[in-house]
Amino acid sequence: MSERIRSMRRNGTFLALPTTLWLLVFFVLPLVIVLVVSFMSRGRGGVAIMPLTIGHYQRTFGIFSIILWRSIGLAAMTTVVCLLAGYPLAFFISTRRSRLFQQITLFLVILPFWTNFLIRTYAWRILLGDEGAINGVLISLGLISEPLKMLNTQFAVLVGLVYGFLPFMVLPIYASVERFNFRYVDAAHDLGANDVRAFVRVVLPLTLPGVLAGCALVFIPSVGAFVTPDLLGGTKGLMIGNLINNQFGGSGNMPLGSALSIVMMAVVMLSLVIYLLANRRERGT
Amino acid sequence: MKSYDVELQDIVKDFDSGGAQIRAVDYVSVQIADGEFFALLGPSGCGKTTTLRLIAGFEQPTEGHILIRGRAMEGIPAYHRPVNTVFQDYALFPHLTVEQNIMFGLQMEGVNKREALKRAQDALEMVRLPDIGKRKPHQLSGGQQQRVALARALVKQPAVLLLDEPLGALDLKLRKSMQYELKALQRDVGITFIYVTHDQEEAITMADRIAVMNEGKMLQVGTPKEIYERPGTHFVADFIGETNFIPATLLKRENDGRGRVRLPDGSEICAALSDDLTTTSGAVTLAIRPERIGLASDVSAESATDRDLDILDAKLVDSQYIGTDTRYTLQIAEGTELVARVQNVDGRNSAAFDIGQTVKIFWHHSSTTVLDH
Numbered sequence: 014m015s016e017r018i019r020s021m022r023r024n025g026t027f028l029a030l031p032t033t034l035w036l037l038v039f040f041v042l043p044l045v046i047v048l049v050v051s052f053m054s055r056g057r058g059g060v061a062i063m064p065l066t067i068g069h070y071q072r073t074f075g076i077f078s079i080i081l082w083r084s085i086g087l088a089a090m091t092t093v094v095c096l097l098a099g100y101p102l103a104f105f106i107s108t109r110r111s112r113l114f115q116q117i118t119l120f121l122v123i124l125p126f127w128t129n130f131l132i133r134t135y136a137w138r139i140l141l142g143d144e145g146a147i148n149g150v151l152i153s154l155g156l157i158s159e160p161l162k163m164l165n166t167q168f169a170v171l172v173g174l175v176y177g178f179l180p181f182m183v184l185p186i187y188a189s190v191e192r193f194n195f196r197y198v199d200a201a202h203d204l205g206a207n208d209v210r211a212f213v214r215v216v217l218p219l220t221l222p223g224v225l226a227g228c229a230l231v232f233i234p235s236v237g238a239f240v241t242p243d244l245l246g247g248t249k250g251l252m253i254g255n256l257i258n259n260q261f262g263g264s265g266n267m268p269l270g271s272a273l274s275i276v277m278m279a280v281v282m283l284s285l286v287i288y289l290l291a292n293r294r295e296r297g298t
Numbered sequence: 299m300k301s302y303d304v305e306l307q308d309i310v311k312d313f314d315s316g317g318a319q320i321r322a323v324d325y326v327s328v329q330i331a332d333g334e335f336f337a338l339l340g341p342s343g344c345g346k347t348t349t350l351r352l353i354a355g356f357e358q359p360t361e362g363h364i365l366i367r368g369r370a371m372e373g374i375p376a377y378h379r380p381v382n383t384v385f386q387d388y389a390l391f392p393h394l395t396v397e398q399n400i401m402f403g404l405q406m407e408g409v410n411k412r413e414a415l416k417r418a419q420d421a422l423e424m425v426r427l428p429d430i431g432k433r434k435p436h437q438l439s440g441g442q443q444q445r446v447a448l449a450r451a452l453v454k455q456p457a458v459l460l461l462d463e464p465l466g467a468l469d470l471k472l473r474k475s476m477q478y479e480l481k482a483l484q485r486d487v488g489i490t491f492i493y494v495t496h497d498q499e500e501a502i503t504m505a506d507r508i509a510v511m512n513e514g515k516m517l518q519v520g521t522p523k524e525i526y527e528r529p530g531t532h533f534v535a536d537f538i539g540e541t542n543f544i545p546a547t548l549l550k551r552e553n554d555g556r557g558r559v560r561l562p563d564g565s566e567i568c569a570a571l572s573d574d575l576t577t578t579s580g581a582v583t584l585a586i587r588p589e590r591i592g593l594a595s596d597v598s599a600e601s602a603t604d605r606d607l608d609i610l611d612a613k614l615v616d617s618q619y620i621g622t623d624t625r626y627t628l629q630i631a632e633g634t635e636l637v638a639r640v641q642n643v644d645g646r647n648s649a650a651f652d653i654g655q656t657v658k659i660f661w662h663h664s665s666t667t668v669l670d671h
């Protein structure tokens with residue numbers, strides 16, 4: 014290592030300066046503003062005015078708590094469904110012998126990203142609607158006589174979220190199964206473990222970092238999602254993201270929106286802390 | 299009838315690799331006795347690991363049968379076979395402590411946790427690592443990992459222990475002491491060991507019997523002494539220890555397992571025939587170990603009349619002092635050189651001959667082996 018690079022390493026703060034400034038101006042500062050606003054009162058046109066109040070937090074945990082919990086619940090369910098669907102898929106892909114096959118299937122997994130998220134979500138409206146493709150097929154098959162009510166339900170939101178975030182589960186799990194040394198499975202078999210026990214005791218723990226990363230990557234954006242519930246959930250599938258979105262519109266309430274944002278951020282932080290703790294325990298440090 | 303712990307009957311294993319077939323194991327048949335220390339020896343890629351994996355049940359043979367304790371192993375998965383493996387890279391579970399690693403196999407048998415822990419600790423005691431139970435594998439040295447892998451396999455009290463180059467990753471000194479320990483351990487526990495190595499010295503010092511493999515075939519099976527002194531083929535003679543190969547012509551096969559051969563210098567000698575020799579007359583190869591060749595300025599009348607001794611004239615081309623021995627390069631005919639190794643006693647030998655001098659070389663009939671050309 015050259016002397017120059019070594020001194021640069023010593024002066025790490027210097028290297029981190031641009032990023033630090035960036036974060037201060039565009040992340041910490043807005044956050045402080047949001048925090049302050051969340052304790053102010055609502056003025057005409059939804060802007061924030063004095064005096065200070067904790068009323069918005071009371072409403073957040075009061076009448077809006079149902080939506081808060083729904084958001085957490087839907088995000089948790091999305092995470093679980095993504096995990097149950099994504100793990101086997103990622104496992105399948107990463108254990109294929111042919112590299113080419115792996116690359117093609119991974120490409121297919123991320124292919125939807127090439128189309129605008131909004132458009133893809135609209136497509137689900139067409140699929141899930143009363144006159145939509147799914148109901149059409151079911152009715153023509155004679156399985157149902159009345160169309161199933163799917164659009165504008167929490168179910169539709171769940172479907173949309175799982176669809177949107179599944180790749181975020183598949184990719185990190187793929188990466189950790191890919192790194193997994195299958196000699197350990199031989200060793201487990203050798204010591205008397207059947208396939209199920211070898212999976213539970215050896216494969217799963219050793220691929221857990223990927224699972225945890227996938228869960229964090231799916232849960233966090235799901236909690237704050239607003240496009241999907243907006244388009245697919247209607248009023249029954251409203252999530253906290255929509256609520257926040259509404260507060261900053263025409264007849265909104267910026268202080269309430271700020272309070273809701275802070276609470277949502279707290280939820281995200283909490284899930285991140287859980288993730289980090291789980292990950293640390295996993296690494297045994 | 300003698301009981302065998304492991305029997306391989308005409309085992310073939312083909313791998314499919316990108317359309318091409320690779321025959322990793324080629325009609326291998328062998329019987330391994332109860333309590334035997336059996337070494338599989340051969341160069342890299344000759345099918346040692348594959349043979350072991352077939353016995354362990356990680357791979358299924360393309361053809362042939364495997365019997366363990368007389369029971370056919372078809373359709374019996376690895377986790378139901380009475381064998382355990384010490385893997386080449388140990389394959390200790392990185393997320394479990396040493397104790398948990400050793401307890402793993404016991405828990406799979408349904409042994410309760412307290413009992414399993416106790417037995418794990420006993421096993422660690424046996425491999426003389428009583429204090430490392432709480433550590434993770436990555437906190438151990440290579441030698442310690444090796445012992446933990448051994449403890450993890452032995453705690454299951456298998457009928458047969460399969461070891462895949464267990465000392466391959468260790469440095470020479472540790473290797474030597476582990477060889478000794480492993481051998482002692484095997485004698486104590488009395489378990490059949492099938493031990494893969496590509497180190498011929500290791501196989502010779504440790505094994506009761508050695509199977510030499512090449513290109514998927516088991517070329518020769520025998521005690522270390524048989525393999526060393528009576529190699530059946532050119533490959534085996536070459537692979538085990540150092541050997542001189544002399545092109546020769548077989549003139550006559552005697553009934554006592556010897557034959558008359560003519561050497562390139564025109565002299566005729568008597569030599570032991572290999573059991574695997576198929577040639578009845580004509581071109582053959584004579585193999586002789588460097589340390590079996592004696593060297594003298596002249597031979598006494600007494601030796602000259604010893605009927606079991608072959609005596610030749612040779613020109614000394616080179617001599618090289620290598621500490622315990624001196625290596626002499628000798629020419630017995632144009633284009634035919636031999637290496638003789640003579641132990642240095644009282645520093646006498648190295649100075650005894652001059653380069654270019656003609657000397658007498660001699661060996662005992664039984665020290666030579668006539669092999670197929």
Ligand SMILES: Nc1ncnc2c1ncn2[C@@H]1O[C@H](COP(=O)(O)OP(=O)(O)OP(=O)(O)O)[C@@H](O)[C@H]1O
Nearest residue numbers: 313315320322341342343344345346347348349496
């Ligand atoms: N899963 C597999 N797929 C394709 N070919 C294989 C496979 N396993 C082994 N082979 C081939 O079979 C042959 C024997 O391999 P094996 O691992 O048994 O050799 P080895 O004697 O253990 O060698 P080494 O001393 O290098 O460990 C090799 O040519 C190898 O490339």
Ligand SMILES: [Mg+2]
Nearest residue numbers: 346347348462
């Ligand atoms: Mg091998």
